[in-house]
Amino acid sequence: MTKTSGAKALIQSLKNQKVDTIFGILGGAILPVYDALCGDQNIRHIIARHEQCAAHAAEGYARASGRPGVCMATSGPGATNLVTGIANAYMDSSPVVALTGQVPSTGTNTSYMIGRDAFQEADIIGITTPITKFNCQPRAVTEIPKMVNTAFYIATTGRPGPVLIDLPKNIQAETAEVEITNQIDARGYNLVTQPDLAQISIAVDLLSKAEKPIILAGGGVIIANASDELVKLSDFLMAPVATTFMGKGAFPEIHPLSLGSIGMHGNPAANRLISEADVLLAVGTRFSDRATANLNTFAAEAKKIHIDIDPAEIGKNIDVNIAIVGDAKKTLSIIYAAVAKKLQKNRGLAWAKRVKEAKEKLSPLIQDTPKDVVPKTLLSELRKLLPENAIVTTEVGQNQMWSALYFQALKPRTFISSGGLGTMGFGFPAALGAKVACPDRAVVDIAGDGSFIMTEQELACSIMENIPVTVIVLNNSVLGMVAQWQRLLYGKRYMAVHLGKTPDFVKLAEAFGAQGFRVGSIPEFHNAVKQALKSKVTTVIDVPIGSEEDVVPFVPPGCGLPQQRGDY
Amino acid sequence: MEHTHNRVVSAIVENKPGVLHSVSNLFRRRNFNIESITVGPTETKDLARITITVNADEKTLDQVVKQLDKLVDVVGVAELEPDSIVTRELALVKVNVPSVEERSDIISCVQVFRGRVVDVSPESLMVEITGTPDKIDAFLNLMRTFGIIELARTGITALSRGARAVSLEE
Numbered sequence: 069m070t071k072t073s074g075a076k077a078l079i080q081s082l083k084n085q086k087v088d089t090i091f092g093i094l095g096g097a098i099l100p101v102y103d104a105l106c107g108d109q110n111i112r113h114i115i116a117r118h119e120q121c122a123a124h125a126a127e128g129y130a131r132a133s134g135r136p137g138v139c140m141a142t143s144g145p146g147a148t149n150l151v152t153g154i155a156n157a158y159m160d161s162s163p164v165v166a167l168t169g170q171v172p173s174t175g176t177n178t179s180y181m182i183g184r185d186a187f188q189e190a191d192i193i194g195i196t197t198p199i200t201k202f203n204c205q206p207r208a209v210t211e212i213p214k215m216v217n218t219a220f221y222i223a224t225t226g227r228p229g230p231v232l233i234d235l236p237k238n239i240q241a242e243t244a245e246v247e248i249t250n251q252i253d254a255r256g257y258n259l260v261t262q263p264d265l266a267q268i269s270i271a272v273d274l275l276s277k278a279e280k281p282i283i284l285a286g287g288g289v290i291i292a293n294a295s296d297e298l299v300k301l302s303d304f305l306m307a308p309v310a311t312t313f314m315g316k317g318a319f320p321e322i323h324p325l326s327l328g329s330i331g332m333h334g335n336p337a338a339n340r341l342i343s344e345a346d347v348l349l350a351v352g353t354r355f356s357d358r359a360t361a362n363l364n365t366f367a368a369e370a371k372k373i374h375i376d377i378d379p380a381e382i383g384k385n386i387d388v389n390i391a392i393v394g395d396a397k398k399t400l401s402i403i404y405a406a407v408a409k410k411l412q413k414n415r416g417l418a419w420a421k422r423v424k425e426a427k428e429k430l431s432p433l434i435q436d437t438p439k440d441v442v443p444k445t446l447l448s449e450l451r452k453l454l455p456e457n458a459i460v461t462t463e464v465g466q467n468q469m470w471s472a473l474y475f476q477a478l479k480p481r482t483f484i485s486s487g488g489l490g491t492m493g494f495g496f497p498a499a500l501g502a503k504v505a506c507p508d509r510a511v512v513d514i515a516g517d518g519s520f521i522m523t524e525q526e527l528a529c530s531i532m533e534n535i536p537v538t539v540i541v542l543n544n545s546v547l548g549m550v551a552q553w554q555r556l557l558y559g560k561r562y563m564a565v566h567l568g569k570t571p572d573f574v575k576l577a578e579a580f581g582a583q584g585f586r587v588g589s590i591p592e593f594h595n596a597v598k599q600a601l602k603s604k605v606t607t608v609i610d611v612p613i614g615s616e617e618d619v620v621p622f623v624p625p626g627c628g629l630p631q632q633r634g635d636y
Numbered sequence: 637m638e639h640t641h642n643r644v645v646s647a648i649v650e651n652k653p654g655v656l657h658s659v660s661n662l663f664r665r666r667n668f669n670i671e672s673i674t675v676g677p678t679e680t681k682d683l684a685r686i687t688i689t690v691n692a693d694e695k696t697l698d699q700v701v702k703q704l705d706k707l708v709d710v711v712g713v714a715e716l717e718p719d720s721i722v723t724r725e726l727a728l729v730k731v732n733v734p735s736v737e738e739r740s741d742i743i744s745c746v747q748v749f750r751g752r753v754v755d756v757s758p759e760s761l762m763v764e765i766t767g768t769p770d771k772i773d774a775f776l777n778l779m780r781t782f783g784i785i786e787l788a789r790t791g792i793t794a795l796s797r798g799a800r801a802v803s804l805e806e
C-alpha cells in the first residue's frame with residue numbers, strides 16, 4: 069500500500085461520502101487540506117466571506133437537497149466563527165459536517181502543542197460539545213477514513229444534526245498507509261427506526277374513535293421525506309393538518325385540510341382548531357415553546373399521540389398518552405395501512421364542516437386584488453409569481469413570521485428558515501447553499517433590513533461563484549420584531565430598534581456587482597421579481613414598508629394558543 | 637412538583653478523552669443536579685463506568701437516562717433500581733486527637749464501623765471507612781465531636797444485584 073497524507077485521506081473519504089461541495093474559508097491550520105483540494109475536479113469549493121455563512125450555506129444545501137452539507141474553516145477564529153451556524157443546525161436538526169483545522173498536536177518545541185495556547189488555538193471540541201450531535205479529533209492519519217464515515221453516518225441518520233471533525237495540522241500533513249474503508253465506529257450510537265407495533269395499534273384505536281382528530285406535523289416529517297404518507301393519512305381520516313413552523317411545507321398549504329402553522333404567530337385557524345380537537349397526532353415535533361405557547365392550554369381537549377425518532381423527545385416538553393419512537397415515514401405508512409383496514413373513509417362530517425368554516429372565517433390570506441405595499445400582499449403575490457418548486461428562505465423577525473402566515477409552501481424542502489435558534493442573517497447564506505444544491509430552481513430570501521445587514525457580504529460570494537438568488541428586503545428601517553414587542557409589551561418605549569435608511573440596498577447590491585431594484589407599488593414588485601427570476605446575477609429588491617406594522621395574530625408570552633390576539 | 641429522590645444512574649462509556657466532559661456538560665446544560673459522580677475502568681479495557689447520583693423526580697430521571705443515551709460515546713446507560721442496588725462509598729478522615737483517652741474512644745468507634753486506622757501522628761489519626769453514604773455520614777457525625785481536620789469522600793459507586801449488567805444494547 070502506498071502512503072497517503074491525512075489531508076488526502078480526508079478528501080478521498082469525503083468523496084467516498086459523495087461530497088461535491090464545500091463551503092469554507094482557509095487559514096494556516098487547514099492549509100494541508102486546501103493543498104490536497106488544489107486542482108480537484110470533483111469537489112467544488114465555495115469561498116464564503118464569513119465562516120458563519122459557510123455553515124449556514126452548508127445547512128441551506130442540506131435542507132434543500134436532503135444531502136449532508138459540508139463547511140470548513142481554519143483553527144481559532146475560523147472555527148469559532150462557525151459556532152452560530154453549527155448551533156443553528158443543531159437546533160433545526162440539519163445534517164451539517166463541519167471540518168476545522170487545529171494547531172498541531174505535536175510541535176517543534178514540545179511533544180504536544182494542543183493545550184499550550186498556540187497561535188490561533190481554540191478548544192473547538194469543548195466549545196461545540198453542547199451544539200453538535202457528535203464531534204471528534206483524529207490522533208493518527210489512519211483514523212481519518214473511519215472517522216469521516218462515522219461523522220456522516222451520525223449527521224444524517226436518526227434525528228440528523230451537525231457533526232464536527234477537528235483536524236490537527238500535523239495529522240493533515242503526516243503520511244501513513246491508509247485504507248479508505250466504508251467502516252464506521254459508533255457502537256454507542258443507537259438508532260430506533262422501526263416503530264413498536266403494540267403502541268401503533270393503541271394509536272390506531274384512538275384515531276379510529278376520534279371525532280375531531282388533528283395532525284400536527286413538525287420538521288421531522290420533512291426530514292423523513294414523509295409528506296406523501298402524511299397527505300394520505302390526513303385525507304383518509306379527514307384530519308386537518310397544522311404544522312409547526314419547522315414543519316411548514318410538510319403538507320401542501322393549498323390542501324383543503326391544511327391549517328397552516330400553529331404558534332405564537334401561528335395561523336388563527338390552526339391555533340383555534342388544535343384547541344378543539346379530541347385526538348392530536350403529533351409527528352416529528354419537539355413541542356417547542358414557540359409552537360405550543362402555554363402548555364396548560366395546549367390541545368387541552370385532546371388525547372395525544374407523539375411520533376418521534378428521538379426517544380429523548382418523548383416526555384421532554386409535554387406528557388402524551390401514546391408515544392411511538394420511530395421513523396416518521398415508516399410509522400405513518402403503518403398507521404395508514406391499519407386505519408384503512410379498520411375504517412370507512414370520510415367519516416366525521418361535522419368536524420369537516422367545522423374545519424372548513426374555521427378556515428374561511430380565520431384565514432389570514434386575502435382574496436381580492438390588493439394595492440397596498442404591505443407584507444401580506446407582497447407575500448401572497450410572491451407566491452403567484454414563483455414556480456411551485458421555488459425555494460424560499462427567510463431571515464428572522466417579522467419578515468419570517470409574515471412569510472409563515474402569508475407565503476404558502478406547497479412542497480417539502482421549499483421553505484427554509486432558522487426556527488430553533490432564530491438566527492438573523494441565516495436566510496441569505498442558506499439561500500446560496502440551497503441554490504448550489506438545486507441550481508435549476510428559483511431561490512428567494514425573504515429578508516428584513518436588520519437581518520440582511522448581518523450577512524450581506526455574501527453578495528460577493530454569490531457574484532464571484534455565480535450563485536444567483538433573489539433577496540426581497542421588507543425594509544421597515546427597524547428591528548421590527550423587537551420594535552413590535554416594545555410597542556405591545558413595553559408601552560412603546562422604543563430602545564435600540566431604529567436602523568434608519570442606511571444602507572441604500574440598491575447601491576449596495578450594485579457595489580457588489582449584483583442587481584438592485586427599489587419598488588414602491590405592487591406592479592413594480594411584480595416586475596422586479598420577474599426580472600430577478602430571469603437574471604444571471606443575484607438581485608436585491610428593496611421594498612420600503614411602514615415601520616409600525618405588526619405581525620398578527622400574536623399569542624403574548626405566557627398565554628396559551630386560544631388566547632391569540634389580532635384583528636383577523 | 638413531583639417528589640425528588642437520589643437516584644443512581646450507571647453509564648458505560650468509551651474510555652477516551654473528552655467523554656467525561658460531554659457527560660458533565662450535559663448535566664450542566666440540561667440543569668440536572670449531580671449529587672456525586674465517580675469514574676473508573678471496567679472489566680473491558682476500552683470502556684469506563686460513570687456512576688452518577690442525581691437528585692431528581694421520575695420525569696427528570698427519565699430525561700437524564702435518555703439524554704445520556706443520546707451521547708454517542710455513552711455505550712449503555714440505566715438507572716440502578718433502588719431495591720436491588722449495592723452502593724459503596726469510601727472516605728478518608730483525618731481526625732483531631734486531643735488526648736490519649738480520646739484516641740482510644742476514636743479507635744473503638746472505628747472498630748464499630750469496621751473502619752481502619754491508616755495513619756497515626758501524635759495529634760491525629762487517619763481513618764479509612766467504606767459503606768453506604770448513610771453509614772459514612774453517621775461515622776462523620778461521631779468524629780465531629782473530636783474535630784475533623786480533613787475529609788475526602790469518593791462519591792458513590794454502585795452495581796445492581798444479580799447477574800444482569802448495564803449492557804451495550806441498553
Ligand SMILES: Cc1ncc(C[n+]2csc(CCOP(=O)(O)OP(=O)(O)O)c2C)c(N)n1
Pocket residue numbers: 463464465466467468490491492493515516517518519520542544546547548549550
Ligand atoms: C443574531 C440575532 N441577534 C438578535 C436577534 C434578536 N432579534 C430577533 S428579531 C430581531 C429584529 C429583526 O429585524 P429585521 O431583520 O429588520 O426584521 P423585521 O423584524 O424588521 O422583519 C432581532 C434583533 C436575533 N434573533 N438574532
